[in-house]
Ligand SMILES: Nc1ncnc2c1ncn2[C@@H]1O[C@H](COP(=O)(O)OP(=O)(O)OP(=O)(O)O)[C@@H](O)[C@H]1O
Protein backbone atom coordinates (compact mmCIF):
# COMPACT_ATOMS: atom_id res chain seq x y z
CA UNK A 1 0.00 0.00 0.00
CA UNK A 2 1.93 3.05 -1.19
CA UNK A 3 0.46 5.54 1.30
CA UNK A 4 1.91 3.50 4.18
CA UNK A 5 5.40 3.59 2.74
CA UNK A 6 7.19 6.06 4.96
CA UNK A 7 6.68 8.53 7.76
CA UNK A 8 3.73 10.77 7.09
CA UNK A 9 4.50 14.47 6.84
CA UNK A 10 0.87 15.48 7.23
CA UNK A 11 0.25 13.64 10.52
CA UNK A 12 -1.78 15.71 12.96
CA UNK A 13 -0.86 17.69 15.93
CA UNK A 14 -3.71 17.21 18.36
CA UNK A 15 -4.75 20.06 20.59
CA UNK A 16 -7.32 19.69 23.31
CA UNK A 17 -8.24 23.08 24.74
CA UNK A 18 -10.12 23.39 28.02
CA UNK A 19 -12.41 20.52 27.12
CA UNK A 20 -15.25 19.51 29.44
CA UNK A 21 -17.81 16.77 28.86
CA UNK A 22 -20.82 16.47 31.09
CA UNK A 23 -23.57 13.89 30.88
CA UNK A 24 -27.02 14.43 32.28
CA UNK A 25 -28.25 11.30 34.04
CA UNK A 26 -31.72 11.82 35.48
CA UNK A 27 -31.42 14.81 37.77
CA UNK A 28 -27.66 14.32 38.15
CA UNK A 29 -24.94 15.77 36.00
CA UNK A 30 -21.86 13.57 35.57
CA UNK A 31 -18.65 15.52 35.02
CA UNK A 32 -16.81 13.01 32.86
CA UNK A 33 -14.11 15.55 31.92
CA UNK A 34 -13.34 18.92 33.47
CA UNK A 35 -11.28 21.51 31.57
CA UNK A 36 -8.73 19.12 30.15
CA UNK A 37 -6.01 20.69 28.00
CA UNK A 38 -3.19 18.83 26.31
CA UNK A 39 -1.24 18.68 23.08
CA UNK A 40 0.10 15.67 21.20
CA UNK A 41 2.77 16.26 18.55
CA UNK A 42 2.53 14.36 15.25
CA UNK A 43 4.15 10.94 15.16
CA UNK A 44 3.90 10.19 18.85
CA UNK A 45 2.55 7.16 20.68
CA UNK A 46 0.76 8.24 23.85
CA UNK A 47 -1.33 6.52 26.50
CA UNK A 48 -4.36 7.78 28.41
CA UNK A 49 -4.29 6.08 31.81
CA UNK A 50 -6.33 6.29 34.98
CA UNK A 51 -8.85 4.40 37.12
CA UNK A 52 -12.16 3.12 35.79
CA UNK A 53 -14.55 6.03 35.22
CA UNK A 54 -11.78 8.64 35.11
CA UNK A 55 -12.81 9.81 31.62
CA UNK A 56 -10.32 8.01 29.37
CA UNK A 57 -12.81 6.70 26.82
CA UNK A 58 -14.70 9.99 26.92
CA UNK A 59 -11.51 11.86 25.99
CA UNK A 60 -10.64 9.33 23.31
CA UNK A 61 -14.11 9.67 21.77
CA UNK A 62 -13.70 13.46 21.63
CA UNK A 63 -10.29 13.23 19.94
CA UNK A 64 -11.57 10.78 17.33
CA UNK A 65 -14.67 12.82 16.57
CA UNK A 66 -17.09 10.16 17.84
CA UNK A 67 -18.42 12.58 20.45
CA UNK A 68 -18.44 16.34 20.97
CA UNK A 69 -17.36 18.30 24.07
CA UNK A 70 -19.81 20.25 26.25
CA UNK A 71 -17.21 23.02 26.32
CA UNK A 72 -13.79 23.63 24.84
CA UNK A 73 -12.20 22.80 21.54
CA UNK A 74 -10.60 19.77 19.89
CA UNK A 75 -8.25 20.57 17.00
CA UNK A 76 -6.68 17.87 14.86
CA UNK A 77 -4.22 18.83 12.12
CA UNK A 78 -5.46 22.39 12.21
CA UNK A 79 -9.10 21.36 11.88
CA UNK A 80 -11.36 22.39 14.74
CA UNK A 81 -13.75 19.43 14.95
CA UNK A 82 -16.48 21.62 16.45
CA UNK A 83 -16.78 23.50 13.15
CA UNK A 84 -17.78 20.37 11.24
CA UNK A 85 -21.37 19.24 10.69
CA UNK A 86 -22.27 15.63 11.58
CA UNK A 87 -21.78 14.54 7.96
CA UNK A 88 -18.47 16.36 7.62
CA UNK A 89 -17.30 14.87 10.90
CA UNK A 90 -18.17 11.33 9.76
CA UNK A 91 -16.29 11.97 6.53
CA UNK A 92 -13.31 13.44 8.41
CA UNK A 93 -13.25 10.40 10.70
CA UNK A 94 -13.32 7.96 7.79
CA UNK A 95 -10.32 9.67 6.21
CA UNK A 96 -8.16 10.48 9.24
CA UNK A 97 -8.85 8.08 12.10
CA UNK A 98 -8.33 4.33 12.53
CA UNK A 99 -10.13 2.81 15.50
CA UNK A 100 -9.12 -0.27 17.50
CA UNK A 101 -11.25 -1.76 20.28
CA UNK A 102 -10.75 -4.16 23.19
CA UNK A 103 -12.98 -6.89 21.73
CA UNK A 104 -11.72 -6.59 18.14
CA UNK A 105 -15.24 -6.04 16.70
CA UNK A 106 -14.65 -8.21 13.64
CA UNK A 107 -17.57 -9.38 11.51
CA UNK A 108 -17.77 -13.14 12.19
CA UNK A 109 -19.01 -14.21 8.72
CA UNK A 110 -16.30 -12.30 6.86
CA UNK A 111 -12.74 -13.55 6.32
CA UNK A 112 -9.73 -11.62 7.60
CA UNK A 113 -9.14 -9.89 4.27
CA UNK A 114 -12.85 -9.05 3.87
CA UNK A 115 -12.95 -7.55 7.38
CA UNK A 116 -9.88 -5.45 6.66
CA UNK A 117 -11.26 -4.23 3.32
CA UNK A 118 -14.54 -3.07 4.91
CA UNK A 119 -13.60 0.59 5.64
CA UNK A 120 -12.64 0.98 1.96
CA UNK A 121 -16.27 0.36 0.95
CA UNK A 122 -16.80 4.01 1.91
CA UNK A 123 -14.44 5.01 -0.91
CA UNK A 124 -14.99 4.63 -4.66
CA UNK A 125 -12.05 2.23 -4.95
CA UNK A 126 -12.61 -0.78 -7.21
CA UNK A 127 -12.91 -4.15 -5.43
CA UNK A 128 -9.58 -5.51 -6.71
CA UNK A 129 -7.79 -2.45 -5.31
CA UNK A 130 -9.62 -2.76 -1.98
CA UNK A 131 -8.50 -6.37 -1.64
CA UNK A 132 -4.95 -5.51 -2.68
CA UNK A 133 -4.74 -2.85 0.04
CA UNK A 134 -6.30 -5.15 2.62
CA UNK A 135 -3.69 -7.77 1.80
CA UNK A 136 -0.90 -5.21 2.23
CA UNK A 137 -2.30 -4.12 5.60
CA UNK A 138 -2.48 -7.76 6.72
CA UNK A 139 1.14 -8.19 5.65
CA UNK A 140 2.13 -5.16 7.76
CA UNK A 141 0.66 -6.88 10.84
CA UNK A 142 2.28 -10.21 9.95
CA UNK A 143 -0.84 -12.11 8.91
CA UNK A 144 -0.20 -12.62 5.19
CA UNK A 145 -0.75 -16.36 5.71
CA UNK A 146 -4.19 -15.91 7.30
CA UNK A 147 -5.96 -13.88 4.62
CA UNK A 148 -8.94 -16.19 4.16
CA UNK A 149 -9.44 -17.30 7.77
CA UNK A 150 -12.68 -16.52 9.58
CA UNK A 151 -12.24 -14.67 12.91
CA UNK A 152 -13.28 -17.70 15.01
CA UNK A 153 -10.42 -19.71 13.50
CA UNK A 154 -7.88 -17.11 14.65
CA UNK A 155 -6.31 -16.66 18.10
CA UNK A 156 -7.16 -13.56 20.16
CA UNK A 157 -3.81 -11.98 19.30
CA UNK A 158 -4.36 -12.69 15.60
CA UNK A 159 -7.89 -11.25 15.72
CA UNK A 160 -6.52 -8.05 17.24
CA UNK A 161 -3.93 -7.92 14.42
CA UNK A 162 -6.74 -8.18 11.88
CA UNK A 163 -8.48 -5.30 13.69
CA UNK A 164 -5.25 -3.27 13.54
CA UNK A 165 -4.93 -4.01 9.82
CA UNK A 166 -8.52 -2.78 9.39
CA UNK A 167 -7.60 0.40 11.29
CA UNK A 168 -4.62 1.16 9.03
CA UNK A 169 -6.07 0.11 5.66
CA UNK A 170 -7.31 3.66 4.93
CA UNK A 171 -3.86 5.04 5.83
CA UNK A 172 -5.17 7.31 8.63
CA UNK A 173 -2.88 9.88 10.31
CA UNK A 174 -4.27 9.01 13.70
CA UNK A 175 -4.78 5.60 15.26
CA UNK A 176 -6.94 5.48 18.37
CA UNK A 177 -7.09 2.32 20.46
CA UNK A 178 -9.32 1.75 23.50
CA UNK A 179 -7.82 -0.98 25.72
CA UNK A 180 -6.33 -2.88 22.77
CA UNK A 181 -4.58 -5.38 25.07
CA UNK A 182 -7.43 -5.69 27.59
CA UNK A 183 -8.57 -9.09 26.36
CA UNK A 184 -5.16 -10.61 25.62
CA UNK A 185 -2.66 -12.69 27.59
CA UNK A 186 0.74 -11.18 28.48
CA UNK A 187 2.60 -12.48 25.44
CA UNK A 188 -0.02 -11.33 22.92
CA UNK A 189 -0.41 -8.01 24.73
CA UNK A 190 3.30 -7.26 24.37
CA UNK A 191 3.22 -8.26 20.70
CA UNK A 192 0.34 -5.85 20.07
CA UNK A 193 2.14 -3.02 21.92
CA UNK A 194 5.23 -3.77 19.85
CA UNK A 195 3.18 -3.66 16.65
CA UNK A 196 1.59 -0.32 17.58
CA UNK A 197 5.00 1.12 18.31
CA UNK A 198 6.26 -0.07 14.93
CA UNK A 199 3.35 1.72 13.22
CA UNK A 200 4.69 4.87 14.82
CA UNK A 201 8.36 4.19 14.10
CA UNK A 202 8.03 2.80 10.57
CA UNK A 203 5.00 4.68 9.24
CA UNK A 204 4.98 7.90 11.29
CA UNK A 205 1.51 7.26 12.71
CA UNK A 206 0.25 9.21 15.70
CA UNK A 207 -1.24 6.74 18.17
CA UNK A 208 -3.44 7.32 21.19
CA UNK A 209 -4.09 4.31 23.38
CA UNK A 210 -6.41 4.08 26.36
CA UNK A 211 -5.01 1.46 28.71
CA UNK A 212 -4.90 0.02 32.21
CA UNK A 213 -1.87 -2.06 31.26
CA UNK A 214 1.25 -0.95 33.18
CA UNK A 215 3.43 -2.68 30.58
CA UNK A 216 2.28 -0.05 28.10
CA UNK A 217 4.60 2.51 29.71
CA UNK A 218 7.61 0.76 28.17
CA UNK A 219 6.21 1.28 24.69
CA UNK A 220 4.75 4.77 24.67
CA UNK A 221 6.45 8.17 24.44
CA UNK A 222 4.24 9.69 27.09
CA UNK A 223 1.38 8.79 29.40
CA UNK A 224 -1.38 11.22 30.34
CA UNK A 225 -3.05 10.37 33.64
CA UNK A 226 -6.69 11.15 34.32
CA UNK A 227 -8.43 11.03 37.67
CA UNK A 228 -12.13 11.80 38.09
CA UNK A 229 -12.22 13.67 34.81
CA UNK A 230 -9.18 15.81 35.60
CA UNK A 231 -5.81 15.60 33.86
CA UNK A 232 -3.00 15.19 36.36
CA UNK A 233 -0.09 17.56 35.84
CA UNK A 234 3.32 18.32 37.30
CA UNK A 235 4.20 16.45 40.47
CA UNK A 236 0.87 14.60 40.51
CA UNK A 237 1.45 13.28 37.01
CA UNK A 238 5.00 12.23 37.91
CA UNK A 239 3.72 10.29 40.92
CA UNK A 240 1.05 8.59 38.82
CA UNK A 241 3.74 7.55 36.32
CA UNK A 242 5.82 6.08 39.15
CA UNK A 243 2.85 4.19 40.55
CA UNK A 244 2.26 2.61 37.13
CA UNK A 245 5.94 1.73 36.80
CA UNK A 246 5.88 0.01 40.18
CA UNK A 247 2.74 -1.87 39.17
CA UNK A 248 4.60 -3.07 36.08
CA UNK A 249 7.18 -4.57 38.42
CA UNK A 250 10.00 -2.86 36.57
CA UNK A 251 11.20 -0.64 39.40
CA UNK A 252 11.83 3.00 38.71
CA UNK A 253 15.08 2.91 36.83
CA UNK A 254 14.71 1.38 33.41
CA UNK A 255 11.40 2.83 32.37
CA UNK A 256 11.25 6.58 31.79
CA UNK A 257 12.58 7.26 28.32
CA UNK A 258 14.19 3.84 28.10
CA UNK A 259 13.88 1.51 25.14
CA UNK A 260 11.49 3.63 23.19
N1 LIG B 1 -23.20 8.12 27.80
C1 LIG B 1 -23.00 8.38 29.09
N2 LIG B 1 -24.01 8.82 29.88
C2 LIG B 1 -23.81 9.12 31.17
N3 LIG B 1 -22.62 9.01 31.80
C3 LIG B 1 -21.58 8.57 31.09
C4 LIG B 1 -21.71 8.21 29.70
N4 LIG B 1 -20.51 7.81 29.25
C5 LIG B 1 -19.67 7.88 30.30
N5 LIG B 1 -20.30 8.34 31.40
C6 LIG B 1 -19.71 8.57 32.74
O1 LIG B 1 -18.56 9.39 32.57
C7 LIG B 1 -17.49 8.96 33.41
C8 LIG B 1 -16.28 8.66 32.57
O2 LIG B 1 -16.54 7.54 31.77
P1 LIG B 1 -15.46 6.88 30.77
O3 LIG B 1 -16.15 5.83 30.02
O4 LIG B 1 -14.79 7.95 30.01
O5 LIG B 1 -14.42 6.25 31.81
P2 LIG B 1 -13.12 5.36 31.54
O6 LIG B 1 -11.97 6.07 32.17
O7 LIG B 1 -13.01 5.04 30.11
O8 LIG B 1 -13.43 4.06 32.40
P3 LIG B 1 -13.11 2.50 32.10
O9 LIG B 1 -11.68 2.31 32.47
O10 LIG B 1 -14.02 1.78 33.05
O11 LIG B 1 -13.41 2.22 30.67
C9 LIG B 1 -18.04 7.77 34.18
O12 LIG B 1 -18.48 8.22 35.43
C10 LIG B 1 -19.19 7.28 33.34
O13 LIG B 1 -20.17 6.64 34.13
Ligand SMILES: [Mg+2]
Nearest residue numbers: 056057058210
Ligand atom coordinates in the same frame (compact mmCIF):
# COMPACT_ATOMS: atom_id res chain seq x y z
MG1 LIG C 1 -13.17 3.24 28.98
